[in-house]
Amino acid sequence: MDRRPLEHCGFVHVPQPIREDGAGADDPGPRDVLRDLENPNMLVPPVTDAGTVPNLKFSFSDTHMRLEPGGWSREVTVRELPISTTIAGVNMRLTPGGVRELHWHKEAEWAFVMIGRARITAVDQNGRNFIADVGVGDLWYFPPGIPHSIQGLEEGCEFLLVFDNGNFSENDTFSISDWLAHTPKDVLAANFGVPESAFAHIPKRQRYMFQAPVPGPIPTQQVPDPYGNVPQSFTYRLLAQEPIRTPGGTARIVDSSNFPVSVTIAAALVEIEPGGMRELHWHPNSDEWQYYLTGQGRMTAFAANGTARTFDYRAGDVGYVPAAFGHYIQNTGSETLWFLEMFKSSRFADVSLNQWMALTPSELIQDTLFVGPELLEALRKEKWPVVKYPRS
Numbered sequence: 001m002d003r004r005p006l007e008h009c010g011f012v013h014v015p016q017p018i019r020e021d022g023a024g025a026d027d028p029g030p031r032d033v034l035r036d037l038e039n040p041n042m043l044v045p046p047v048t049d050a051g052t053v054p055n056l057k058f059s060f061s062d063t064h065m066r067l068e069p070g071g072w073s074r075e076v077t078v079r080e081l082p083i084s085t086t087i088a089g090v091n092m093r094l095t096p097g098g099v100r101e102l103h104w105h106k107e108a109e110w111a112f113v114m115i116g117r118a119r120i121t122a123v124d125q126n127g128r129n130f131i132a133d134v135g136v137g138d139l140w141y142f143p144p145g146i147p148h149s150i151q152g153l154e155e156g157c158e159f160l161l162v163f164d165n166g167n168f169s170e171n172d173t174f175s176i177s178d179w180l181a182h183t184p185k186d187v188l189a190a191n192f193g194v195p196e197s198a199f200a201h202i203p204k205r206q207r208y209m210f211q212a213p214v215p216g217p218i219p220t221q222q223v224p225d226p227y228g229n230v231p232q233s234f235t236y237r238l239l240a241q242e243p244i245r246t247p248g249g250t251a252r253i254v255d256s257s258n259f260p261v262s263v264t265i266a267a268a269l270v271e272i273e274p275g276g277m278r279e280l281h282w283h284p285n286s287d288e289w290q291y292y293l294t295g296q297g298r299m300t301a302f303a304a305n306g307t308a309r310t311f312d313y314r315a316g317d318v319g320y321v322p323a324a325f326g327h328y329i330q331n332t333g334s335e336t337l338w339f340l341e342m343f344k345s346s347r348f349a350d351v352s353l354n355q356w357m358a359l360t361p362s363e364l365i366q367d368t369l370f371v372g373p374e375l376l377e378a379l380r381k382e383k384w385p386v387v388k389y390p391r392s
Contacts, residue, residue, distance in 0.1 A: 017043050041298055041310040049300070051307030054083050056299075056320045060091050066171070068209035070098030071152070076318045078166035084320050086344040087265075087289035088168040090161040091316075094118065094152035097214040101207050102176040104147040107163040110265040111140045112238070112340060114293065116157035119215050122148040122234055127227040130234050131218055137239030139254065141262040147176075154214055160291055164264040164344045178206035232261040238269055248276030249336075249386035256346040266348040270329075270386065272297065272337040277389045278329040280353040283321070286343040290319035295337035302326035313339075326353070330389065352383045 015036050018024040024044065036043045058081040063074040077088040094100060117135045124130075124146055133153065134140060142148045150159075161170070180188060181204055185196045192198070215221055236259040243250035255266035266286075270278060272295075292313045300310040303325055312332070313319055319339075321327050331337040357365055358379035365376060 013037070015040060015043055019044050019047065021047060023047075038314065039312045041312050046300070046310055049308050049310050051303070051305070051309075053301060053303045053307055053309035055081070056083060056301055056309070057081075057311045057313065057317060058084075059314075059317045061316055070095050070209045070211040071100075071156075073170055073209070075170050077169055079169075081318060081320060083322065084287075084289060084318075085166040086164070086287045087342060088163045088166050089289065089291060089318060090163070090170045091158070092150075092161060092170075093158045094150065094156055094209075095211060096152050096154055096156045097212045098152040098156065099210050099212050100150040101210065102147060102149045104145055104174045105142075105163065105168070106144055107165045107168050108144050108264045109140075109142045109148075110162040110164075110262060110267070110342070111159050112162075112267075112269075112291075113138045113157060113159045115159075116155040117153040118157040118159065119151045119153055119218075119221075120148060120234070122146055122230070124230050127225070128230045129223060129225045130230045131222060132233075132235050133218060134235055137237065139236040139238050139259065139262075139267075140234050141236075141259065141265065142234060143261065143263070151212070151215055160340070162265060162267075162289070162342050175206045175208060177203045177208075181205055234261060236262075243271070244385060246384040246386050248384075248388040249273050249278075251385040253348045255348045263346045264344060266343045266345045268341040268348060268385075270339055270341060272329065272331040272339075272386055274331055274334055274336065275388055276331050276337075276386050279384060279387050280326060280328045281350045281385075282324050282326045283343065283350050284324060285347070285349045286345040287323050288319075288321040289342045290321070291340045291342070292317045292319070293338040293340065295331060295335045296333040297329050297337045297339070298332045299327055299329045350383075350385075354380050355383045 014033055016026045018026065058076050060074055060076060063076060063080060066073045071092065071094040073090055073092040075088060075090045078084050092100065113134050113136055115136065117133055119131070119133050120140055122130045122142055180202050185199050188199050189196045236254060238252055238254055241252045243252045249270065249272040252269040256263050272278060292315050294315050296312065296314045298310060298312050299319060300308055301321055302308045311319065358381045362376045365371065
């Protein structure tokens with residue numbers, strides 16, 4: 001075994017668990033240096049971190065890839081991130097023409113398109129159908145039990161799926177091919193009023209995902225429906241929404257108030273510029289499930305009773321914050337940090353520390369925190385989701 005220092009094993013810089021105040025010691029033993037480089041605030045926690053806070057991070061890069069003709073999928077659920085009891089997430093890619101077959105779930109499905117375009121279809125419990133094309137920044141939402149499909153268009157697509165149950169698994173869905181494969185052919189014949197021979201070539205097992213030709217334009221695919229279309233659209237164009245703009249970045253909020261069908265998932269798309277920070281805040285109504293889209297950031301979560309812990313995040317990571325935990329997120333990179341905040345709730349809600357203090361009698365703030373006019377006069381009664389912070 002090579003016992004030379006890690007510096008002589010191909011690593012230009014080897015971080016050590018030593019803080020500027022002298023706490024800690026070097027780590028000469030076996031270690032994953034690349035991991036440590038990606039997680040500097042876990043290797044060397046800020047002096048303000050204390051106590052035991054459960055893991056609030058998991059990367060899609062550490063998950064199992066399900067590879068199929070037509071694309072792939074991978075998931076982060078309560079099995080991968082035990083704290084994530086309210087929400088599970090699936091990252092999926094479909095090739096041009098690739099089909100996520102006709103299926104349905106016990107859980108609601110919320111989606112954000114990251115790359116390319118897709119065709120989605122659905123039929124509700126009253127026999128009303130829906131077909132739409134979605135692109136980058138668009139959302140869709142299917143209530144529990146609503147059958148639907150997804151198909152990649154000319155450039156294919158990649159998207160994030162969010163389900164309102166941490167125990168959800170994409171590998172445990174109800175698929176049309178799976179059901180027919182496990183139903184006697186005489187029953188199928190009676191149900192559809194055709195001979196058993198009509199089912200001679202149906203799949204013997206679930207197809208899940210498969211390759212097919214790219215579908216034609218919607219007018220060529222539309223199926224006339226005697227019951228009409230669904231009363232509430234299953235799609236929403238989030239990037240078309242005028243964002244909340246503050247120094248340091250932007251935020252776009254979507255919930256049942258502007259996307260009425262989405263009654264179990266609320267979300268915010270947050271942009272933090274270099275030198276920006278998602279302000280100190282908490283969510284009073286639900287746990288927060290995060291997905292990092294670009295850049296890199298650092299989040300500290302305050303869990304009360306003298307406990308706090310800091311995590312580093314990069315594109316493709318999932319973060320989690322239990323309800324009411326105070327937290328903030330800093331952009332620690334040189335590019336813009338984009339991430340999604342998602343909640344198992346019909347409405348988005350957060351409490352701003354700055355706004356709370358500004359709307360509280362100043363004498364009470366002063367007596368509690370021993371602060372003076374410099375802070376008290378700077379407090380804002382308006383909420384700024386993203387703020388600037390001095391960079392060292």
